[in-house]
Amino acid sequence: MKVILRNPRRELDITGPRTVINLLAELDLNREAHLVMRDGELIPGDAALSDDDVIEVRPVISGGWA
Amino acid sequence: MKCVTCRGPAVIDIRRQNANYCVDHFFEQCRRQVNRAISDWDMISPGDRVLVAVSGGKDSLAIWDLLVELGHQADGLYIGLGIGDYSDVSGQYAREFADSRGLLLRTIDLPGSYGYDIPSGSRAARRAPCSACGLSKRHLFDTAALEGGYDVLVTGHNLDDEAAVLFGNTLHWHTEYLGRQLPVLPARAGFPKKVKPLVRLTERETAAYCVLRGIDYLVDECPMAAGNRHISYKEALNDIEVRSPGAKHSFYFGFLDRAAALFTPEADADREDLTACTSCGAPTTAEVCAFCRLVDRAGGHHPSAVPVQLSRGPAAGASRRPSTNEES
Numbered sequence: 001m002k003v004i005l006r007n008p009r010r011e012l013d014i015t016g017p018r019t020v021i022n023l024l025a026e027l028d029l030n031r032e033a034h035l036v037m038r039d040g041e042l043i044p045g046d047a048a049l050s051d052d053d054v055i056e057v058r059p060v061i062s063g064g065w066a
Numbered sequence: 067m068k069c070v071t072c073r074g075p076a077v078i079d080i081r082r083q084n085a086n087y088c089v090d091h092f093f094e095q096c097r098r099q100v101n102r103a104i105s106d107w108d109m110i111s112p113g114d115r116v117l118v119a120v121s122g123g124k125d126s127l128a129i130w131d132l133l134v135e136l137g138h139q140a141d142g143l144y145i146g147l148g149i150g151d152y153s154d155v156s157g158q159y160a161r162e163f164a165d166s167r168g169l170l171l172r173t174i175d176l177p178g179s180y181g182y183d184i185p186s187g188s189r190a191a192r193r194a195p196c197s198a199c200g201l202s203k204r205h206l207f208d209t210a211a212l213e214g215g216y217d218v219l220v221t222g223h224n225l226d227d228e229a230a231v232l233f234g235n236t237l238h239w240h241t242e243y244l245g246r247q248l249p250v251l252p253a254r255a256g257f258p259k260k261v262k263p264l265v266r267l268t269e270r271e272t273a274a275y276c277v278l279r280g281i282d283y284l285v286d287e288c289p290m291a292a293g294n295r296h297i298s299y300k301e302a303l304n305d306i307e308v309r310s311p312g313a314k315h316s317f318y319f320g321f322l323d324r325a326a327a328l329f330t331p332e333a334d335a336d337r338e339d340l341t342a343c344t345s346c347g348a349p350t351t352a353e354v355c356a357f358c359r360l361v362d363r364a365g366g367h368h369p370s371a372v373p374v375q376l377s378r379g380p381a382a383g384a385s386r387r388p389s390t391n392e393e394s
Contacts, residue, residue, distance in 0.1 A: 006285055006286070007285075007286060014302050014370065018299075019234050020332050030304045030305065030308055032268070032307045032308050033270070033300075033301070034270075035270065035273055035274055037277065042078060042274055042277050042278060043374045044067045044077055044078060044086060045077050047081050047114045057072065058275040058277075058285060058383070059285075059287075060124070061269065061301070061304075062124070062125070062269065062287065062288075062291075063196070063287060063292070063294050063296050063297040
């Protein structure tokens with residue numbers, strides 16, 4: 001599957017199948033700090049991802065208002 | 067995963083609540099949490115004129131949307147900070163949001179009206195960019211709320227923001243700040259009432275709210291904020307949260323319930339020393355306020371004309387409020 005990461009924007013190819021939770025763990029990304037979307041749609045932690053998917057992993061931490 | 071309310075397919079899991087939600091019941095949950103914050107802390111009364119500090123990011127657009135959905139009369143205020151493309155794009159998201167809903171967006175252009183931007187101004191004034199930015203925004207939001215006759219100024223601070231600030235203030239025992247780290251700061255001479263209705267929602271939840279509501283927001287991080295301490299505190303707290311869901315909520319709300327009042331006398335004492343800035347009239351502990359000193363050191367100036375620009379874009383549907391002649 002193609003995985004799009006942000007801040008900075010980059011793309012990775014990762015083989016499936018795996019769940020959202022497993023993908024974040026493999027990328028060493030904190031579940032509390034990211035949303036995962038497939039085709040622009042939010043998907044939950046147990047969603048199954050396959051090789052054909054295009055996945056966006058969107059960080060949610062912002063540093064503003066300091 | 068199934069929705070805890072209707073057993074339909076869930077789109078988000080909220081581990082601190084040990085609950086999953088479908089789209090509709092997630093919206094209901096967000097509205098409930100904001101309503102509870104407003105009610106518990108007497109943030110907004112019926113009929114209040116509300117000004118929302120809008121950055122074009124997820125939190126400020128989410129709270130603006132939620133307040134309007136909950137029936138509050140809320141205008142927005144966006145400040146162009148002159149941070150290159152970042153400011154251009156963030157302003158675009160704020161305007162698009164307002165236009166799509168027929169809402170009033172006030173804007174202040176810092177370089178145009180005050181003669182400095184955050185990158186060059188912070189260097190000239192020898193302040194950290196986030197410090198110069200926060201100081202500028204606080205002053206301009208406060209002033210605009212007072213001059214605009216608003217009853218309350220809303221900011222998009224969420225649970226992660228408040229927990230991270232509390233974490234930093236506790237690590238360094240900034241007790242003078244702990245006494246005023248509250249979801250509501252009442253109006254007093256020279257300051258508007260300031261409230262944080264998102265304190266019961268995490269930033270993962272405000273981001274999810276925007277995605278599910280179709281609200282486009284600026285995802286990219288501010289280039290000036292990269293690596294700041296606030297972000298590192300958030301990351302540390304999220305490392306704890308993932309092992310102990312609910313830790314951030316317990317930390318912050320436990321502080322409010324059990325400790326905040328202990329620090330109130332010190333915060334109150336700080337406020338007693340305030341006088342009017344000899345330059346702009348804002349409250350200050352010095353002869354000239356920190357904002358005017360920043361403007362001076364950054365090589366800027368105070369505007370000669372009223373700096374707030376107003377615009378109300380065409381609504382996708384009917385306007386929520388009658389049009390005005392404020393665009394002058």
